[in-house]
Amino acid sequence: MIEARGLTKRYGSTLAVDGLTFDVVPGRVTGFLGPNGAGKSTTLRLVMGLDSPTAGTVTVNGRPYAEHRRPFHEVGALLEAKAVHGGRSAYNHLLCLAQASGIPEARVGEVLERVGLTDVARRRAGSFSLGMSQRLGIAAALLGDPGILLFDEPVNGLDPEGIMWIRNLMRSLAGEGRTVFVSSHLMSEMALTADHLIVIGRGRLIADTSVADFLKASSQGYVRVRSPQAPRLVPALEAEGATVGSEPDGALAVRGLDAAAVGELAAAAGVVLHELAPQHASLEEAFMELTREDVDYRGGALATAGGEG
DSSP states (O other), X not given: OEEEEEEEEEETTEEEEEEEEEEEOTTEEEEEEOOTTSSHHHHHHHHTTSSOOSEEEEEETTBXXXXXXXXXXXXXXXXXXXXXXTTSBHHHHHHHHHHHTTOOTHHHHHHHHHTTXXXXXXXXXXXXXXXXXXXXXXXXXXXXXXXXXXXXXXXXXXXXXXXXXXXXXXXXXXXXXXXXXXXXXXXXXXXXXXXXXXXXXXXXXXXXXEHHHHHHTXXXXXXXXXXXXXXXXXXXXXXXXXXXXXXXXXXXXXXXXXXXXXXXXXXXXTOOOSEEEEEOOOHHHHHHHXXXXXXXXXXXXXXXXXXXX
């Protein structure tokens, strides 16, 4: 489990992380979202003890990362795929990490097989494509069989098969009861992978909620209603505070009421319905709406600079 309490990081005059409080719990994939400059990378560095907080705390399994006697067995992280010695083979890169952490050599072969790199294990890591480097970084994260996994942009450079593979891997890791915390800009992938979302902007917490509730809260959602008696239904909907628009095919787009309420009003008015369907915003639409005021880079122009990504 990861616990942040009032986590704050300042670089000179720049407040990169501003009083973040959140929990990342076992058994689910938690997506970590935010615009560029929101402070996501800084937060992950603080979790891993690569930076020290200016104020507040962040712990993994009850204590700061640096205080764990065997940190590789507690937390595995992919923060920078190319952070390897390019002259070493993939096997030797992992072997060095294993030997430094008291992990048996047999584990190296196991993680190489799990990430699909067995056939290229003796090739120099410096010759790897970005996608292969991502797989090697994931193998390193899994090396100590940790209960907590942090992934920063794990699908970067992967082809469609690789993206599906990492999606299934993260969900299987969470299914094993592990804590999986993943930062990504690929909204379509987060919609398919994450169970829960932590969203930040300008270093501050914006949302800490399930994916389903995050989508429901978006004003982009509405109820699509099609009826041959639509003109009779509109006044009843508006009387209940709904906003009623129209779709290109003539169907009504009702905002402010859920599908059950619309159906009950239609029944009370004796209106026949041919279609009654909730339409939810995509994760990308909901994210753009929620973070609109926290975007630092807009249309190529610099707005107000925040922290790192």
